[in-house]
Amino acid sequence: MPLSISGRPGSPTMTGLALVAVLCLGGCGEQRATDSTAGAPTGTSRSAAAGASGASPYVEPGAGDGAPHYNENNGYRRPGDMSPASATDATREADRIRPVLKRLWERKKWDPATVRAALLDLGYEEERTGSNGKPNGGTLTVRAMNSRFTDGREVTPEGASVGLRVHADACVTAFVQKSNYEVTTNGPYPETGCFEPPSGH
Structure with a gap:
Protein backbone atom coordinates (compact mmCIF):
# COMPACT_ATOMS: atom_id res chain seq x y z
CA MET A 1 0.00 0.00 0.00
CA PRO A 2 1.58 3.33 -1.02
CA LEU A 3 2.57 5.67 1.78
CA SER A 4 1.07 9.10 1.58
CA ILE A 5 2.31 12.06 3.53
CA SER A 6 0.13 15.06 3.75
CA GLY A 7 0.96 18.45 5.13
CA ARG A 8 1.40 22.04 4.32
CA PRO A 9 4.76 23.75 3.81
CA GLY A 10 5.95 24.95 7.21
CA SER A 11 3.92 22.31 9.07
CA PRO A 12 5.76 20.15 11.67
CA THR A 13 5.42 17.06 9.42
CA MET A 14 7.02 18.75 6.40
CA THR A 15 9.74 20.41 8.52
CA GLY A 16 10.66 17.05 10.09
CA LEU A 17 10.86 15.34 6.67
CA ALA A 18 13.03 18.11 5.29
CA LEU A 19 15.42 17.78 8.25
CA VAL A 20 15.69 13.97 7.79
CA ALA A 21 16.42 14.44 4.05
CA VAL A 22 19.22 16.96 4.80
CA LEU A 23 20.81 14.64 7.36
CA CYS A 24 20.69 11.66 4.98
CA LEU A 25 22.18 13.61 2.09
CA GLY A 26 24.84 15.17 4.31
CA GLY A 27 26.19 11.72 5.24
CA CYS A 28 26.51 10.45 1.64
CA GLY A 29 30.06 9.49 0.64
CA GLU A 30 31.45 9.76 4.16
CA GLN A 31 33.46 6.71 5.25
CA ARG A 32 32.49 5.48 8.70
CA ALA A 33 34.73 3.68 11.18
CA THR A 34 34.17 -0.07 11.37
CA ASP A 35 35.11 -2.42 14.17
CA SER A 36 38.61 -2.83 12.67
CA THR A 37 39.23 0.92 12.74
CA ALA A 38 37.42 1.67 15.98
CA GLY A 39 39.17 4.49 17.75
CA ALA A 40 40.25 6.13 14.51
CA PRO A 41 38.65 9.47 13.68
CA THR A 42 35.36 9.23 11.77
CA GLY A 43 35.96 9.22 8.03
CA THR A 44 39.47 7.76 8.38
CA SER A 45 40.32 4.81 6.14
CA ARG A 46 41.74 1.56 7.50
CA SER A 47 45.20 2.17 5.98
CA ALA A 48 45.38 5.68 7.39
CA ALA A 49 44.36 4.35 10.80
CA ALA A 50 47.32 1.94 10.62
CA GLY A 51 49.75 4.84 10.66
CA ALA A 52 50.56 8.10 8.96
CA SER A 53 53.32 6.42 6.97
CA GLY A 54 50.86 4.01 5.38
CA ALA A 55 52.91 1.02 6.61
CA SER A 56 51.05 -2.22 7.15
CA PRO A 57 50.33 -2.94 10.80
CA TYR A 58 51.51 -6.53 10.18
CA VAL A 59 55.14 -5.75 9.21
CA GLU A 60 57.81 -6.62 11.75
CA PRO A 61 60.41 -3.91 12.49
CA GLY A 62 63.59 -4.63 10.53
CA ALA A 63 61.87 -7.22 8.32
CA GLY A 64 63.94 -7.61 5.16
CA ASP A 65 61.18 -7.69 2.56
CA GLY A 66 58.34 -6.43 4.72
CA ALA A 67 56.57 -9.79 4.89
CA PRO A 68 54.77 -10.82 8.06
CA HIS A 69 56.89 -13.16 10.24
CA TYR A 70 60.01 -12.40 8.11
CA ASN A 71 62.36 -12.49 11.10
CA GLU A 72 60.84 -15.68 12.48
CA ASN A 73 60.82 -17.46 9.11
CA ASN A 74 64.40 -16.46 8.27
CA GLY A 75 66.04 -17.03 11.65
CA TYR A 76 67.82 -20.09 10.26
CA ARG A 77 69.59 -17.81 7.74
CA ARG A 78 71.20 -15.62 10.43
CA PRO A 79 74.66 -16.52 11.71
Whole structure:
Protein backbone atom coordinates (compact mmCIF):
# COMPACT_ATOMS: atom_id res chain seq x y z
CA MET A 1 0.00 0.00 0.00
CA PRO A 2 1.58 3.33 -1.02
CA LEU A 3 2.57 5.67 1.78
CA SER A 4 1.07 9.10 1.58
CA ILE A 5 2.31 12.06 3.53
CA SER A 6 0.13 15.06 3.75
CA GLY A 7 0.96 18.45 5.13
CA ARG A 8 1.40 22.04 4.32
CA PRO A 9 4.76 23.75 3.81
CA GLY A 10 5.95 24.95 7.21
CA SER A 11 3.92 22.31 9.07
CA PRO A 12 5.76 20.15 11.67
CA THR A 13 5.42 17.06 9.42
CA MET A 14 7.02 18.75 6.40
CA THR A 15 9.74 20.41 8.52
CA GLY A 16 10.66 17.05 10.09
CA LEU A 17 10.86 15.34 6.67
CA ALA A 18 13.03 18.11 5.29
CA LEU A 19 15.42 17.78 8.25
CA VAL A 20 15.69 13.97 7.79
CA ALA A 21 16.42 14.44 4.05
CA VAL A 22 19.22 16.96 4.80
CA LEU A 23 20.81 14.64 7.36
CA CYS A 24 20.69 11.66 4.98
CA LEU A 25 22.18 13.61 2.09
CA GLY A 26 24.84 15.17 4.31
CA GLY A 27 26.19 11.72 5.24
CA CYS A 28 26.51 10.45 1.64
CA GLY A 29 30.06 9.49 0.64
CA GLU A 30 31.45 9.76 4.16
CA GLN A 31 33.46 6.71 5.25
CA ARG A 32 32.49 5.48 8.70
CA ALA A 33 34.73 3.68 11.18
CA THR A 34 34.17 -0.07 11.37
CA ASP A 35 35.11 -2.42 14.17
CA SER A 36 38.61 -2.83 12.67
CA THR A 37 39.23 0.92 12.74
CA ALA A 38 37.42 1.67 15.98
CA GLY A 39 39.17 4.49 17.75
CA ALA A 40 40.25 6.13 14.51
CA PRO A 41 38.65 9.47 13.68
CA THR A 42 35.36 9.23 11.77
CA GLY A 43 35.96 9.22 8.03
CA THR A 44 39.47 7.76 8.38
CA SER A 45 40.32 4.81 6.14
CA ARG A 46 41.74 1.56 7.50
CA SER A 47 45.20 2.17 5.98
CA ALA A 48 45.38 5.68 7.39
CA ALA A 49 44.36 4.35 10.80
CA ALA A 50 47.32 1.94 10.62
CA GLY A 51 49.75 4.84 10.66
CA ALA A 52 50.56 8.10 8.96
CA SER A 53 53.32 6.42 6.97
CA GLY A 54 50.86 4.01 5.38
CA ALA A 55 52.91 1.02 6.61
CA SER A 56 51.05 -2.22 7.15
CA PRO A 57 50.33 -2.94 10.80
CA TYR A 58 51.51 -6.53 10.18
CA VAL A 59 55.14 -5.75 9.21
CA GLU A 60 57.81 -6.62 11.75
CA PRO A 61 60.41 -3.91 12.49
CA GLY A 62 63.59 -4.63 10.53
CA ALA A 63 61.87 -7.22 8.32
CA GLY A 64 63.94 -7.61 5.16
CA ASP A 65 61.18 -7.69 2.56
CA GLY A 66 58.34 -6.43 4.72
CA ALA A 67 56.57 -9.79 4.89
CA PRO A 68 54.77 -10.82 8.06
CA HIS A 69 56.89 -13.16 10.24
CA TYR A 70 60.01 -12.40 8.11
CA ASN A 71 62.36 -12.49 11.10
CA GLU A 72 60.84 -15.68 12.48
CA ASN A 73 60.82 -17.46 9.11
CA ASN A 74 64.40 -16.46 8.27
CA GLY A 75 66.04 -17.03 11.65
CA TYR A 76 67.82 -20.09 10.26
CA ARG A 77 69.59 -17.81 7.74
CA ARG A 78 71.20 -15.62 10.43
CA PRO A 79 74.66 -16.52 11.71
CA GLY A 80 75.32 -16.51 15.43
CA ASP A 81 77.35 -13.84 17.17
CA MET A 82 81.11 -14.21 17.60
CA SER A 83 82.94 -13.08 20.69
CA PRO A 84 85.64 -10.45 19.98
CA ALA A 85 88.42 -12.98 20.68
CA SER A 86 86.82 -15.59 18.40
CA ALA A 87 86.33 -13.00 15.66
CA THR A 88 90.04 -12.14 15.85
CA ASP A 89 91.01 -15.81 15.54
CA ALA A 90 88.60 -16.31 12.62
CA THR A 91 90.09 -13.30 10.81
CA ARG A 92 93.59 -14.74 11.26
CA GLU A 93 92.50 -18.07 9.70
CA ALA A 94 90.69 -16.30 6.86
CA ASP A 95 93.94 -14.47 6.08
CA ARG A 96 95.69 -17.86 5.76
CA ILE A 97 93.00 -19.32 3.46
CA ARG A 98 92.52 -16.32 1.14
CA PRO A 99 95.88 -16.51 -0.73
CA VAL A 100 95.44 -20.27 -1.27
CA LEU A 101 92.01 -19.78 -2.88
CA LYS A 102 93.33 -16.85 -4.91
CA ARG A 103 96.15 -19.03 -6.28
CA LEU A 104 93.73 -21.88 -7.11
CA TRP A 105 91.31 -19.48 -8.80
CA GLU A 106 94.10 -18.00 -10.94
CA ARG A 107 95.08 -21.55 -11.98
CA LYS A 108 91.42 -22.41 -12.71
CA LYS A 109 91.48 -25.18 -10.10
CA TRP A 110 88.26 -24.99 -8.10
CA ASP A 111 87.03 -28.57 -7.84
CA PRO A 112 86.40 -29.72 -4.23
CA ALA A 113 89.15 -32.39 -4.21
CA THR A 114 91.88 -29.92 -5.28
CA VAL A 115 90.67 -27.23 -2.87
CA ARG A 116 90.49 -29.72 0.01
CA ALA A 117 94.04 -30.97 -0.63
CA ALA A 118 95.42 -27.43 -0.76
CA LEU A 119 93.78 -26.47 2.55
CA LEU A 120 94.82 -29.69 4.28
CA ASP A 121 98.38 -28.69 3.35
CA LEU A 122 97.90 -25.69 5.68
CA GLY A 123 97.59 -28.14 8.58
CA TYR A 124 93.81 -28.28 8.97
CA GLU A 125 92.10 -31.62 9.59
CA GLU A 126 88.98 -32.65 7.75
CA GLU A 127 85.90 -32.49 9.96
CA ARG A 128 84.42 -35.85 10.91
CA THR A 129 81.00 -36.63 12.33
CA GLY A 130 80.02 -39.41 14.69
CA SER A 131 77.15 -41.84 14.26
CA ASN A 132 74.90 -39.32 16.03
CA GLY A 133 75.68 -36.70 13.35
CA LYS A 134 77.64 -34.46 15.73
CA PRO A 135 81.20 -33.26 15.03
CA ASN A 136 83.81 -35.83 16.05
CA GLY A 137 87.12 -34.11 15.38
CA GLY A 138 88.62 -32.01 12.63
CA THR A 139 87.55 -28.52 11.62
CA LEU A 140 87.58 -28.29 7.80
CA THR A 141 84.78 -29.18 5.38
CA VAL A 142 85.11 -28.73 1.62
CA ARG A 143 82.19 -29.68 -0.61
CA ALA A 144 80.55 -28.92 -3.94
CA MET A 145 78.67 -25.65 -4.38
CA ASN A 146 74.97 -25.58 -3.49
CA SER A 147 72.71 -26.42 -6.40
CA ARG A 148 70.36 -23.77 -7.77
CA PHE A 149 67.52 -23.61 -10.24
CA THR A 150 68.48 -22.23 -13.65
CA ASP A 151 66.14 -22.27 -16.65
CA GLY A 152 63.68 -24.51 -14.80
CA ARG A 153 66.18 -27.18 -13.75
CA GLU A 154 68.49 -27.78 -10.81
CA VAL A 155 72.14 -27.09 -11.60
CA THR A 156 75.23 -27.50 -9.41
CA PRO A 157 77.81 -24.92 -10.50
CA GLU A 158 81.49 -25.78 -10.76
CA GLY A 159 83.43 -24.82 -7.67
CA ALA A 160 83.94 -25.58 -4.01
CA SER A 161 82.44 -24.32 -0.75
CA VAL A 162 84.67 -24.18 2.32
CA GLY A 163 83.70 -24.17 5.98
CA LEU A 164 86.31 -23.98 8.72
CA ARG A 165 85.16 -24.19 12.34
CA VAL A 166 87.58 -21.99 14.27
CA HIS A 167 85.71 -22.06 17.60
CA ALA A 168 82.21 -23.10 18.65
CA ASP A 169 81.08 -19.53 17.90
CA ALA A 170 83.33 -18.70 14.92
CA CYS A 171 83.78 -19.90 11.34
CA VAL A 172 85.57 -19.07 8.15
CA THR A 173 83.25 -19.54 5.19
CA ALA A 174 84.61 -19.40 1.65
CA PHE A 175 84.05 -20.45 -1.93
CA VAL A 176 85.99 -20.55 -5.17
CA GLN A 177 84.34 -20.85 -8.58
CA LYS A 178 84.91 -19.86 -12.18
CA SER A 179 83.72 -16.27 -11.80
CA ASN A 180 85.29 -15.39 -8.42
CA TYR A 181 86.29 -16.46 -4.93
CA GLU A 182 85.45 -15.07 -1.50
CA VAL A 183 86.53 -15.61 2.10
CA THR A 184 84.46 -14.31 5.05
CA THR A 185 84.11 -14.86 8.78
CA ASN A 186 80.86 -15.46 10.62
CA GLY A 187 79.24 -17.19 13.54
CA PRO A 188 77.72 -20.61 12.84
CA TYR A 189 74.20 -20.90 11.42
CA PRO A 190 71.62 -22.65 13.65
CA GLU A 191 70.99 -25.57 11.29
CA THR A 192 73.96 -25.71 8.90
CA GLY A 193 77.02 -24.83 10.97
CA CYS A 194 79.62 -22.81 9.10
CA PHE A 195 77.79 -22.98 5.76
CA GLU A 196 75.12 -20.43 4.86
CA PRO A 197 71.88 -22.31 4.30
CA PRO A 198 70.38 -22.29 0.82
CA SER A 199 67.33 -20.14 0.12
CA GLY A 200 64.00 -21.78 0.84
CA HIS A 201 63.27 -23.93 3.85
